[in-house]
Amino acid sequence: MNHAFRKACQTDLVDIIRLLADDDIGQGREVVADPVDRRYQTAFDAIDADKNQLLAVAMDQKHHVVGCLQVSFIPGLSRTGTWRGQIESVRIARQARGSGLGTEFIEWAIETCRARGCKIVQLTSDKSRAGSIRFYEKLGFAASHEGLKLSL
Template identity: 70%
Template sequence: MVLFRKARSEELPAIVRLLADDALGQAREVVSDPVDPRYVQAFAAIDADPNQLLAVAVDPKDEVVGCLQLTFIPGLSRTGMWRGQIESVRIAASQRGSGMGSAFIEWAVERAAERGCKLVQLTSDKSRPDAIRFYGKLGFTASHEGLKRSL
């Protein structure tokens, strides 16, 4: 049985390891002991913001086996509709294919609905076709073209 809940600061090293646990993550994340201070600062900012939820999935041994970030976004369009933005979804290799990832996303969707969001959105890197298929099976559609600009 896996439990989904808000992340704790002491779980930050495990979260960073999950974020780095694929080819794309290895190229952009920094796994170190102690944790890079930039992650500590980011965690503090996320934890202090009521429109942010950094969540983890923990197994019966209380080990972190998944993470995601859910952002609650107010908007003026669509009659002032709130949106939930899901990002940084990672599932431990040992848990992939178990159904836990689907349950975790549905848990996040429920949190967004509880906050009054009428839409949940996410992006996935184009280099992750398996993730894109996974989200499609959960009812997400590629309705928009996403663009990014690095600063």
């Protein structure tokens, strides 16, 4: 593949927000604007300053942002102090879907977790994203737990 993966920088923020908004679910909850909504900037600054957060982008050959994801490195006491990698906000640009980029990007994220000492990698996907769930299962993820969320 001809993609590069790296930590996101400030100049990627508009592209990341566009990716997050580029589906039925995201359209209803994201605010695409330039300049970006201040809430995104505040969140980006917090993520960027936290050594246990990684906001990453996938770049194509022309150096355009064509994917994003966030990994949270979570310390825990269970399982004898096991660290977990939590992958969230995975998006691939429409024109790059089906190209293998998603697989390559998730495998990169898993290796990043392994390099940080994580023994478990976990993620969540909205139940309405059946295709995404099948994609993650093909990569070896198993629906081993029931997840619940409470919006505040």
